[in-house]
Amino acid sequence: xxxxxxxxNRQKVEAGLSRRRRKELVFRYTGLLATTVGILFxxxxxxxxxxxxxxxxxxTYISLDVELSEAVIAPGGxxxxxxxDFDGLVRDALRKLFPEVTERSxxxxxxxxxxxxxxxxxxxxxxxxxALLGTTQTLWVPASANxxxxxxxxxxxxxxxxxxxxxxAQVYWVGQLQQQELLKKGWNTALFxxxxxxxxELAGIRxxxxxxxxxxxVTVVIAFPTGVAAAVYLEEFAPRSRISDIIEVNINNLxxxxxxxxxxxxxxxxxxxxxxxxxxxxxxxxxxxxxTLPVIIIASRAAIKSVPPxxxxxxxxxxxSRMQVVFHHVMPLALPGMLTGTIIGMSRALGExxxxxxxxxxxxxxxxxxGLTDPATALPxxxxxxADSPERAFAERTSAAIIVLLGFLLLMNLAAVIIRxxxxxxx
Amino acid sequence: MSxxxxxxxxxxxxARAEPGQTTELGATIGDVRSKNPFxxxxxxxxxxxxxxxxxxxxxxxxxxxxxxxxxxSGCGKSTFLRCLNRMNDSIxxxxxxxxxxxDGQDIYSRNLDPVALRARVGMVFQKPNPxxxxxxxxxxxxxRIHGLAADRAELDQIVxxxxxxxxxxxxxxxxLDDAGTGLSGGQQQRLCIARTIAVGPEVILMDExxxxxxxxxxxRIEDLIDELSEDYAIVVVTHSMQQAAxxxxxxxxxxLGTLVEVDETDRIFTNPRHKxxxxxxxxxxx
Numbered sequence: 001x002x003x004x005x006x007x008x009n010r011q012k013v014e015a016g017l018s019r020r021r022r023k024e025l026v027f028r029y030t031g032l033l034a035t036t037v038g039i040l041f042x043x044x045x046x047x048x049x050x051x052x053x054x055x056x057x058x059x060t061y062i063s064l065d066v067e068l069s070e071a072v073i074a075p076g077g078x079x080x081x082x083x084x085d086f087d088g089l090v091r092d093a094l095r096k097l098f099p100e101v102t103e104r105s106x107x108x109x110x111x112x113x114x115x116x117x118x119x120x121x122x123x124x125x126x127x128x129x130x131a132l133l134g135t136t137q138t139l140w141v142p143a144s145a146n147x148x149x150x151x152x153x154x155x156x157x158x159x160x161x162x163x164x165x166x167x168x169a170q171v172y173w174v175g176q177l178q179q180q181e182l183l184k185k186g187w188n189t190a191l192f193x194x195x196x197x198x199x200x201e202l203a204g205i206r207x208x209x210x211x212x213x214x215x216x217x218v219t220v221v222i223a224f225p226t227g228v229a230a231a232v233y234l235e236e237f238a239p240r241s242r243i244s245d246i247i248e249v250n251i252n253n254l255x256x257x258x259x260x261x262x263x264x265x266x267x268x269x270x271x272x273x274x275x276x277x278x279x280x281x282x283x284x285x286x287x288x289x290x291x292t293l294p295v296i297i298i299a300s301r302a303a304i305k306s307v308p309p310x311x312x313x314x315x316x317x318x319x320x321s322r323m324q325v326v327f328h329h330v331m332p333l334a335l336p337g338m339l340t341g342t343i344i345g346m347s348r349a350l351g352e353x354x355x356x357x358x359x360x361x362x363x364x365x366x367x368x369x370x371g372l373t374d375p376a377t378a379l380p381x382x383x384x385x386x387a388d389s390p391e392r393a394f395a396e397r398t399s400a401a402i403i404v405l406l407g408f409l410l411l412m413n414l415a416a417v418i419i420r421x422x423x424x425x426x427x
Numbered sequence: 428m429s430x431x432x433x434x435x436x437x438x439x440x441x442a443r444a445e446p447g448q449t450t451e452l453g454a455t456i457g458d459v460r461s462k463n464p465f466x467x468x469x470x471x472x473x474x475x476x477x478x479x480x481x482x483x484x485x486x487x488x489x490x491x492x493x494x495x496x497x498x499x500s501g502c503g504k505s506t507f508l509r510c511l512n513r514m515n516d517s518i519x520x521x522x523x524x525x526x527x528x529x530d531g532q533d534i535y536s537r538n539l540d541p542v543a544l545r546a547r548v549g550m551v552f553q554k555p556n557p558x559x560x561x562x563x564x565x566x567x568x569x570x571r572i573h574g575l576a577a578d579r580a581e582l583d584q585i586v587x588x589x590x591x592x593x594x595x596x597x598x599x600x601x602x603l604d605d606a607g608t609g610l611s612g613g614q615q616q617r618l619c620i621a622r623t624i625a626v627g628p629e630v631i632l633m634d635e636x637x638x639x640x641x642x643x644x645x646x647r648i649e650d651l652i653d654e655l656s657e658d659y660a661i662v663v664v665t666h667s668m669q670q671a672a673x674x675x676x677x678x679x680x681x682x683l684g685t686l687v688e689v690d691e692t693d694r695i696f697t698n699p700r701h702k703x704x705x706x707x708x709x710x711x712x713x
Contacts, residue, residue, distance in 0.1 A: 310552065311556060311559075313514070313550075313556065314552065314557075314622075315568075316514070316545065317512065317545055317550035317552075318546075318572070318623070319544075320542070320572055328572075
């Protein structure tokens with residue numbers, strides 16, 4: 001009897017085996033497929049982003065022999081940096097390369113090969129070293145965005161315009177310059193040292209970076225201590241009651257509130273009621289700290305909860321007061337988790353743009369902010385602004401700004417991982 | 428073990444009862460009084476919410492006495508132990524009535540700070556729970572928070588004495604800065620005992636201190652309990668009858684929250700007076 005049962009059981013098991021194996025295989029390949037699709041999308045995104053953005057890190061420069069004429073720069077003996085015609089000096093230098101161009105309208109076309117930044121470069125040079133006054137210097141000055149784009153499109157080939165942005169004559173001149181090796185592509189320093197500009201070749205992300213930096217500074221100073229203190233109170237000291245349950249549910253709800261709502265709140269409270277300045281990183285930081293607070297509280301509470309109760313028992317059985325238990329034992333063990341939560345909250349804040357639109361941080365601001373109350377934008381808002389600009393040169397700068405933003409996000413998340421790995425203790 | 432099962436066991440025990448042996452859970456059999464009482468529990472009841480965990484327990488614990496609390500799982504022996512240093516305070520639903528006196532002072536009185544109480548009544552737990560700090564800091568923590576040492580030299584001395592008393596000094600004297608969590612289980616438990624001694628308590632509570640240890644480590648802890656009993660009143664909760672027999676002077680048997688029988692260790696193991704006690708020590712209830 002027993003033998004018979006075991007035989008049939010074995011048959012039943014064997015009959016089902018292939019079905020089970022098949023199911024497992026299907027499941028495994030579905031997972032593999034899902035992962036592949038995900039990686040593929042990410043790959044397409046990155047390839048596209050870097051393909052479009054990488055060229056923005058280089059810029060075309062034109063070599064000019066600029067005569068730093070005393071008569072033009074220092075008509076009254078002293079250099080006049082505010083009103084001297086540096087533009088004229090640069091144009092003269094360019095005209096010397098093309099003596100055949102004499103007609104006014106043609107000259108104007110010729111001048112458009114240069115960026116307005118060329119004159120600023122000459123001015124800065126003289127300002128730094130007045131001894132150069134009266135000499136002739138060979139300088140690499142930035143070309144205009146249209147020339148830059150033309151050169152980037154036609155890698156090494158004789159230039160040929162297809163965008164319609166440059167006239168036939170301009171394309172010819174660029175070709176001449178290229179033949180005489182008076183054109184070169186170099187590192188685009190303006191992208192990292194300048195604020196925003198209407199001229200793509202002069203536009204940089206410095207202003208937006210500093211704006212983001214000041215905002216995150218305000219956010220971390222406000223949200224980290226507040227969030228940790230709230231988490232410690234709720235976990236360790238607050239009596240379990242209906243009220244604490246309601247608070248808990250609402251903190252979780254707060255984490256899910258759309259960020260633009262926080263922007264409206266900031267507009268109403270900080271700008272309208274508290275009369276803080278508009279477009280200021282201070283207000284941006286306050287809004288972002290409201291946004292990250294629930295994230296930090298939730299992460300910190302989870303970190304506190306994960307501290308084993310045996311450690312608390314040990315400390316309190318030795319006569320540690322409740323506060324000593326928390327600050328000597330629970331906090332040090334929970335700190336890595338709290339820091340990780342904070343960094344993740346911060347990187348969310350860094351990528352946030354919607355609430356900043358509501359408090360006026362979406363503006364054309366040329367000056368790099370020097371403090372918490374100076375008008376500023378932030379990196380994601382700068383991306384939004386540039387993506388909206390019609391010039392083709394801004395398209396690649398948009399991608400470049402996205403690359404920089406992603407770089408910072410990656411760094412922050414890496415820091416979170418490293419902190420977790422380094423500080424994690426086993427007990 | 429569920430209540431229903433426990434009741435079945437009680438009924439089973441009643442059915443087997445021999446003449447002259449009572450099976451009722453009522454007044455405690457044996458002498459709850461001590462000649463030289465230090466900790467005195469009078470009519471203690473403990474509730475966890477609606478659950479009546481300890482029922483009207485009266486027990487005296489003497490100076491320099493080792494008393495073992497034994498009984499089946501869920502009988503309330505650990506709960507009773509945790510009343511003695513108010514560790515139940517951290518459980519919100521717990522409620523304690525009756526009086527517990529430590530050297531004549533009511534430990535549940537309003538003007539007694541549990542922090543001060545725990546400096547006098549130390550505790551060692553079931554699972555070794557050293558802090559994730561160095562061996563030195565583990566032992567020095569208690570003296571530090573209570574301000575027991577005036578300077579570093581005095582603190583060093585306290586750490587050394589405590590580790591010596593716990594029989595751990597020779598094993599760790601060259602690596603006091605190593606993590607306490609890196610020691611073996613038995614060493615960790617002795618470290619926890621050293622940590623407790625360092626505060627200079629008068630009573631030491633031990634909640635199944637050897638249940639996570641191997642037999643050799645257990646033997647060392649038991650020897651240690653023996654030595655420590657010269658200076659401290661020690662209350663040991665244990666599941667091991669042999670351990671109770673080896674280390675304790677008196678034994679208290681708990682059943683379903685009731686203190687069933689208390690007696691000298693020799694007497695209770697050779698001549699239990701209550702049927703339930705007999706069943707437990709002979710292994711019929713576990």
